[in-house]
Amino acid sequence: MTRAVARTRRRSRASGGAHRNTRAEAVAASLQSAYGGWVIIWSPWRRAFSAFCAVSTDSMIIDEASVSGLLRRIGEVELAARTPGRGADDAARRAAETMRDRIVGGDWPPGRKILSGDELAPILRVDRPTVHRALSHLERVGYLRTVPGKGTYVRPPADWP
Structure with a gap:
């Protein structure tokens, strides 16, 4: 290969050349504005969308070829970040899952005031701080809302994740 041909090839790769996908770049820019805390780019080299979590202390990169796959993975990461952790909060996670199952299952319909933490603790077989x-986890996620001085209520299904 001659030097002129090699230079031409290098220039076309560096400038984007035929690999540039302006539609994918525009989609990445609109996704980044819609998902705060994420940096989303179209990587022509990988031929995939790359998402970097800008608010996480852990380095995380998600590479997906499709927009739907990328959004699903971002949703999984955000849900995992909002879920109580392991160890000491394992009981809180189980209690939250039990309450969420009652909400989704219709035992606790939307608008219903749920029992206080003191009343729920023996039912769920955990202590009051765990309840x-x-x-608070179910409130952050969107299943419950607390009205100060009134109580905690089940939110409508449209607010659920």
């Missing part, structure tokens, strides 16, 4: 961690 409060589970309740």
Whole structure:
């Protein structure tokens, strides 16, 4: 290969050449504006969307060829970040899952005031602080809303994740 041909090839790769996909770049820019805390780019080299979590202390890169796959993976990461952790919060996670199952299953319909933490603790077989961690998790995720001085209520299904 001659030097002129090699230079031409290098220039076409560096400038994007035929690999540039302006539609994918525009989609990545609109996704980044819609998902705060994420940097989303179209990588022509990988031929995939790459998402970097800008608010996480852990380095995380998600590469997906399709927009739907990327959004599904971002949703999984955000849900995992909002879920109570392991170890000491394992009981809070189980309590939150039990309460979520009652909400989704229709045992606790939308608009219903749920029992207080003192009343839920013996039912769920956990201590009061654990119930409060589970309740605050379900409130952050969107299943419950707390009205100060009134109580905690089940939100409508449209607010659920």
